[in-house]
Amino acid sequence: MKFGTKILHGEGSIDKNTGALSTPIYQTSTYHQFDIENFGKYDYSRSANPTREVLENSIAELEGGKYGYAFSSGMAAISSVLSIFSAGDHIIVCGDVYGGTYRAVTQLFSRFNIEFTFVDASENLNIKNAIKENTKAIYLETPSNPLLKIIDLKASIKLAKECGAVVIVDNTFMSPYLQRPLELGADIVVHSATKFIGGHSDVIAGLAVTRDEAIGKRIYQIQNTFGAILGPQDCWLILRGLKTLKVRMKESQKNAEELASWLEDREEVEAVYYPGLDSHKGKDIHFSQAYGGGAVLSFKLKNLEKTTEFLNKVTNVAVAVSLGAVETIVSYPVKMSHASIPKEEREKLGVTDTLIRVSLGIEDIEDIIKSFEDALVK
Numbered sequence: 001m002k003f004g005t006k007i008l009h010g011e012g013s014i015d016k017n018t019g020a021l022s023t024p025i026y027q028t029s030t031y032h033q034f035d036i037e038n039f040g041k042y043d044y045s046r047s048a049n050p051t052r053e054v055l056e057n058s059i060a061e062l063e064g065g066k067y068g069y070a071f072s073s074g075m076a077a078i079s080s081v082l083s084i085f086s087a088g089d090h091i092i093v094c095g096d097v098y099g100g101t102y103r104a105v106t107q108l109f110s111r112f113n114i115e116f117t118f119v120d121a122s123e124n125l126n127i128k129n130a131i132k133e134n135t136k137a138i139y140l141e142t143p144s145n146p147l148l149k150i151i152d153l154k155a156s157i158k159l160a161k162e163c164g165a166v167v168i169v170d171n172t173f174m175s176p177y178l179q180r181p182l183e184l185g186a187d188i189v190v191h192s193a194t195k196f197i198g199g200h201s202d203v204i205a206g207l208a209v210t211r212d213e214a215i216g217k218r219i220y221q222i223q224n225t226f227g228a229i230l231g232p233q234d235c236w237l238i239l240r241g242l243k244t245l246k247v248r249m250k251e252s253q254k255n256a257e258e259l260a261s262w263l264e265d266r267e268e269v270e271a272v273y274y275p276g277l278d279s280h281k282g283k284d285i286h287f288s289q290a291y292g293g294g295a296v297l298s299f300k301l302k303n304l305e306k307t308t309e310f311l312n313k314v315t316n317v318a319v320a321v322s323l324g325a326v327e328t329i330v331s332y333p334v335k336m337s338h339a340s341i342p343k344e345e346r347e348k349l350g351v352t353d354t355l356i357r358v359s360l361g362i363e364d365i366e367d368i369i370k371s372f373e374d375a376l377v378k
Contacts, residue, residue: 003062003177004246010061012054025236026050047224051232055239056207059191062176062242064183065209067216069223070235074172074192075100076228077206079108081168081190082139083226084218087113089136094121094151096144096349098170099338122149122282127156131163141170142179143286146298146333146357147350148273150282153289157185166215172196172324177249179290182211188219195324195359196295198241199248203234248326248362252295255328255360255368260297262369268306268376270354273298296323298333298357306376307332307354314375316367323359328368331357 001009015024026049031042042048052070060068071077078101085091093105095118105116119126121140138160142151153169160167166187171179175196181189191197193205210216223229230238253276260274272279275286276293286293301307311319317328321336331337334353338346346352360368 007058007062007242007245011057023051023054023236023239025232027232045232046227046229049229049232049235051235051239052230055230055235055242058239058242059176059193059197059207060209063171063189063209064176064180065189065211067210067213067219069208069219070193070230070238071206071208071223072228072230072234073204074190074194074206075104077190077192077208078170079104080222080226080228081188081208081219082109082114083222084215085109085114085136088115088134090115090117090132090134091137091139092116092121092127092130092135092165093118093139094141094144094149095119096122096147096149096351097139097141098145098172099333099340101139101170102338103340120149121151121156124152124155124159128159131159131165135163135165137166137168139168139170141173142289143173143275143282143294143296145170145173146273146331146337146355148275148280148296148298150275150280150286152285153181153184153186161185173296174290174294175245175249175324177245178253178292178294181289182209184289187212187215192324193238193241194322196249196252197245197324198238199244199325200237200241201318201322201325201327203237203241205230205234205238207238249292249295251362252360253292255363255365256295256297256358257293258365259358259360259368259372260293263297263299263372266376268301270300270302295360296357297360298355300352300354301356302354304353307356310356310372310375314371316363316371317358317361323357325359326361328361328363329359331359333357 056068117130168188169181169186172192189209191207263272274297
């Protein structure tokens with residue numbers, strides 16, 4: 001079964017009790033037990049809920065995994081996965097990482113005596129050189145946020161297996177429609193389902209998927225212990241978003257390709273970062289492990305004055321935090337997604353005050369390009 005069919009007709013697409021095509025919202029906290037000696041499948045909704053179970057099974061199926069987990073936010077998913085590690089463990093993290101992840105590992109998990117090393121993971125040798133005897137995981141984003149750097153997943157996974165570490169991949173930018181790291185050998189995939197999977201700027205959610213039963217049990221233990229679960233109403237919204245993931249991603253990606261090419265020809269633009277461009281350093285590696293360039297790009301303008309003017313003048317888009325929605329969202333990383341990273345660290349990474357990130361929506365691209373043009377020339 002191909003992806004577009006699977007998201008509509010996969011496991012849980014039809015309610016077994018009623019035949020309903022829309023998953024029922026089981027808005028309940030607890031469940032009656034008909035036999036006190038033999039509890040039923042559900043006893044308390046923190047531990048399991050039928051609506052959440054359909055979502056968790058669905059994302060596991062779409063990612064090519066076996067065990068899925070739904071959390072109250074993308075950061076709840078990431079933090080819960082990182083919580084399976086212990087004091088004394090060492091984790092390698094790609095340097096060009098989402099600001100919330102950077103904040104979690106530097107300000108929270110480092111307090112628990114878990115050691116982190118940030119490297120430019122787009123160069124595989126940097127990962128190899130960072131491996132220690134106590135390295136237990138390699139945490140990656142590809143394409144990375146916000147500079148769209150590409151990491152060779154197969155090479156990184158090979159290194160991890162040699163030292164007995166697990167590979168965690170944040171797949172938010174691509175979604176399972178365009179990239180499935182578990183099928184390449186990664187151990188855990190995480191998502192901010194707020195983004196492309198939900199797709200409508202109306203719900204906060206996180207997901208985690210693994211193929212490994214032992215890892216799955218550890219993630220479930222954290223999920224059930226901390227209780228950062230996704231409520232049934234929000235699970236239903238994510239399930240609804242999943243149904244249109246393919247058509248939304250195709251249209252948004254097409255718009256990103258056109259905007260990226262247009263930006264490359266503008267004299268006001270210093271650089272464009274998009275894996276679908278021939279000029280992108282990591283294009284060949286990216287297309288060896290993904291099925292398209294995605295719907296997110298970044299670009300740099302030549303000075304701060306022009307950057308500020310553009311952000312204040314651009315129309316027919318949302319200038320906002322987040323990405324992955326039906327509307328085009330223009331973000332300013334230094335004050336939004338990466339504000340928690342110290343300025344000197346941001347600048348080392350290339351996240352400067354002239355960098356703008358764009359998540360393309362499904363509007364008519366001619367209108368988006370006209371809006372960008374007007375904002376650049378005003």
